[in-house]
Amino acid sequence: MNTTDPDLLSRASADARTDRRFRWLVTGAGLFVLATLLAVALSMLWGGREAFAKFGLAFLWTDQWDAVQQQFGALVPIYGTVVTALLAMLIAVPVSFGIAFFLTDIAPKWMRTPIGAAIELLAGIPSIIYGMWGLFVLVPLLGEHVFPWVDEHLGQLPWLGPLFQGPPLGLGMGTAGLVLAVMVIPFISSVMRDVFLTVPGPLKESAYALGATRWEVVWDVVLPYTRSAVIGGIFLGLGRALGETMAVTFVLGNAHALTFSLLEPGNSIAATIANEFTEADSPMYLSSLIALGFVLFLVTFIVLAISRLLLSRLNKREGN
Known part of the structure; x- marks a missing residue:
């Protein structure tokens, strides 16, 4: 040629x-x-340059939010954002793991498809629908039947008691965390289910043949094999929980008060911006709200950076 x-x-x-x-x-x-x-x-x-120029780094740890006196601090919204997101993850991660393991190893084949479709439908529901459900269904239920019992029994614990003390309003950080958990469960469980399906069948069958129980197979075989992907899915859900706006705004109570009780109203960065952006009647007020948005950006960036660092260390440890 x-x-x-x-x-x-x-x-x-x-x-x-x-x-x-x-x-x-x-x-x-x-x-x-x-x-x-x-x-x-x-x-x-x-x-947010005007707010940072006036308050400096003290903007991050000041709990005062007074639009009349033009004094603003981000501590209460930051605290509410972090607490509600962590509470949501404490609820969502175990439930998501149970759903994923049930769908991949326990549920009969005829049941896996409808439950999987239901999870995908839950992931596609707009956040405002979750907020309305939380406000009109969950808040009355918790305020009348759950929070009074929690305050009476768990509120008397020696160290954790302050977390469960407060008036049974139904609105509060505990309710917001529960709504967020329901919202992020479809995302985390979908990721876990997909990665659990990648575990080779002979690998699990060999563990069963050696006498391992179902829990031992999950803990010693499935999770180590899919550890990186599972951690990535958890941090994906955490990132969504940190930035959620409308659902949290409906049920959080939107009170600029620093409280350690999960039963009392609080605030978050996204809810503060959504509620007060149209009411910002001064340049400093508006600048403080935009500065809150920058703080939320930093919080989300730090969380995702930590997740990448953990994943890189895991990959390095596994020799990848």
Whole structure:
């Protein structure tokens, strides 16, 4: 074959140009993500410059939020955001693990498809629907039947008692955490189910053949095999819980008060911005709300960075 054929040379040159264009295209897509992330962070930092200039870093640990006196601090919203998200994860992770394991190893085949479809439907429900359900169904139920019992019995515990003391309003950080847990369960359980299905069948069968129980197979075989993906799914749910707005706004109570009780109303960063952005009647008020958005950006970024660090360490430990 003649390697100097003009048609072959022309085709090779065209393929090289196409490959360069494709490389530029995908490189531009990657740089676009970084540029968008940087632009969002800088725009919020610029919008909150007046608040940061006046309050400095004290903005992060000041619990005062007084629009009349023009004194603002982010401690209460930060605290409410972190507490409700962590409470949601404490509830959602075990439940999601149970759902995923049930669908992959215990449920009969005829039951797996409808339950899996139900989980996907739950993931697609808008957050405002969860908020309305929480306000009109969950809040009265908890306020009348659950929180009074919690206050009477758990509120007397020596160390954890302050977490469960308070008026049975139904609104509060505990309710918000429960609603968030219901919202993130479909995401975490879907990820866990998909990664559990990747475990080779012979690997589990060999463990059963050696006399391992079902729990031992899960704990010693399935989880170590899928550990990185499971942690990634958990942090994905945590990121959604940190940034949730409408559902939390309905049930959190939206009170700028620092309280350690899960039964009392509190506030979160997203709920504060959603409730008060249209009421910001001064440049300092508006700047403080935008500064809150920048703080939420930082909190989410730190959480995701920690997840990436954990995953990289796990991969390094596993030799990947």
